[in-house]
Structures are given as C-alpha cells and as structure tokens.
Amino acid sequence: MRERRVSEDYALQTKEIINELLRAISESLGLEESFIEESLDLASGSQILNGNFYPPCPQAELVMGLPPHSDPAIFSLLIQNNTTCNGLQVLHNDKWVIIDLIKPSFLFLLGDHIEASLSMRVGKELGMKKVKIFRQERGTTPAIARYQRAKYAQPGATEAMVIISNGRYKSVVHRVMVSNESTRISVGISILPPTDVILAPAPRLLESSGSRTEPRRLTVKEFLALKFQNKGMNSAMDLINM
Numbered sequence: 001m002r003e004r005r006v007s008e009d010y011a012l013q014t015k016e017i018i019n020e021l022l023r024a025i026s027e028s029l030g031l032e033e034s035f036i037e038e039s040l041d042l043a044s045g046s047q048i049l050n051g052n053f054y055p056p057c058p059q060a061e062l063v064m065g066l067p068p069h070s071d072p073a074i075f076s077l078l079i080q081n082n083t084t085c086n087g088l089q090v091l092h093n094d095k096w097v098i099i100d101l102i103k104p105s106f107l108f109l110l111g112d113h114i115e116a117s118l119s120m121r122v123g124k125e126l127g128m129k130k131v132k133i134f135r136q137e138r139g140t141t142p143a144i145a146r147y148q149r150a151k152y153a154q155p156g157a158t159e160a161m162v163i164i165s166n167g168r169y170k171s172v173v174h175r176v177m178v179s180n181e182s183t184r185i186s187v188g189i190s191i192l193p194p195t196d197v198i199l200a201p202a203p204r205l206l207e208s209s210g211s212r213t214e215p216r217r218l219t220v221k222e223f224l225a226l227k228f229q230n231k232g233m234n235s236a237m238d239l240i241n242m
C-alpha cells in the first residue's frame with residue numbers, strides 16, 4: 001500500500017513538471033502555451049511509470065541492459081539510483097555518448113545535440129519551488145538558472161513530439177549498458193495521448209515550413225502498432241517523414 005501511495009504521489013508531482021515543460025516546448029515552437037496539452041488531449045491520456053533493474057553482470061561487455069530505441073511517447077522523464085554505473089547512452093553523430101547524470105536529478109533526453117543537455121536537480125522535496133535547472137554546455141561548469149529558464153532551453157523529445165513539432169524536435173535514440181560491479185535502477189515516466197488521438201504536425205508549423213506535401217496522419221494506436229511490429233526502431237517514423 002505504501003508503494004502505491006508513493007508512486008501516485010510521484011506521478012502527480014512529476015506531472016506538474018512535465019506540464020510546465022510541455023508549455024515551454026509549445027511556446028518555443030511559437031504555439032499557444034496550451035497547444036500540446038490540448039491538441040493531444042493529454043488530460044485524458046496516460047502516464048506510465050516503469051521501473052528498470054539492471055543487476056551487475058560478470059560479462060558486462062557481452063550484455064545490453066536495453067537495446068537502442070527511442071521512446072514511443074510524448075515525453076519521457078528519467079531518474080536513476082546513485083550508482084557508479086553510468087549505463088545510459090544516447091546516439092549523437094553516429095556515436096554512443098555516455099550520460100553522466102548530476103545526481104539526484106531528472107533527465108530529459110535531448111534531441112539533436114547533447115551539448116545542451118538539461119538536467120533537473122531534485123530538491124529535498126519534489127515541489128516545483130525546489131526544482132532548479134542546470135544547463136550543461138560543453139566545456140563549461142553547469143550554471144544554476146531559475147526554473148523559468150526551461151522556456152528557453154530545449155528539453156528532449158520523443159516521437160510524438162517530433163511529429164507535432166514537424167521535425168523541429170528530434171527523438172532521442174538511447175540504450176543502456178550494464179556494469180560488472182554495480183546495480184543500476186531507473187524509473188521512467190512516459191506521457192501518452194489517448195490512443196484515438198491523431199498525430200500530425202501543428203498546422204501553424206506546416207504553414208511556416210512551406211511544405212506542399214500533405215503529412216501522413218496516424219492515430220496513436222496505429223503509430224504504436226507500427227512501432228511494435230518489429231520492423232526496426234525507425235519504421236513508424238519513416239512512414240511519417242515522407
């Protein structure tokens with residue numbers, strides 16, 4: 001029972017942070033603050049909490065904790081235990097880059113470039129007022145910024161965000177490696193729209209891109225079916241990016 005209460009509480013509080021970031025992303029795309037939440041009917045969507053446990057493996061180099069993938073969701077937010085195993089890696093310029101998290105922190109996997117990686121340090125409580133943003137740039141010490149600065153940063157995105165942003169946000173391909181000495185535990189929160197919602201670029205972004213091709217529209221259900229047909233991780237995205 002206690003676990004249920006804790007996970008409900010965690011889900012509720014992280015939802016606040018996620019909503020704030022979604023508003024910031026909408027604004028950064030020049031859209032109404034509530035555009036993403038409303039057009040994808042997120043109030044009726046799902047929030048999935050999943051735990052990953054990676055025990056040490058004596059032959060760690062032969063094992064993968066989680067194969068390369070991008071998350072089929074609007075947004076994913078990750079937290080990990082305080083371990084020496086920095087197993088999470090993202091694909092950047094065809095190379096796997098280790099994500100060395102500031103702990104404890106939330107991680108939003110960034111799109112195109114890792115150089116503006118954005119982590120959120122969690123205060124003693126998860127309350128918004130205690131959350132601060134660290135924006136790490138290559139070669140510089142992380143500088144503390146006010147939470148509002150999230151509006152000008154680019155948090156990471158998953159596939160639905162790539163679609164709605166008409167490619168301006170990129171989904172992040174990531175994988176998890178295991179260690180031969182320490183255990184890694186992570187907890188992810190994914191936000192999904194209801195399955196009958198249609199995924200399509202925001203009309204205003206299509207206009208500004210000047211594209212003459214009509215984008216393919218898929219419901220969330222169709223998208224997930226394609227994604228899990230095992231045709232390779234990009235099959236669903238390839239269909240959309242004509």
Ligand SMILES: O=C(O)CCC(=O)C(=O)O
Nearest residue numbers: 052071078088176186188
């Ligand atoms: O364990 C991690 O850090 C990543 C987990 C993950 O990518 C996932 O659950 O989709």
Ligand SMILES: [Fe+2]
Nearest residue numbers: 069070071174
């Ligand atoms: Fe993932």
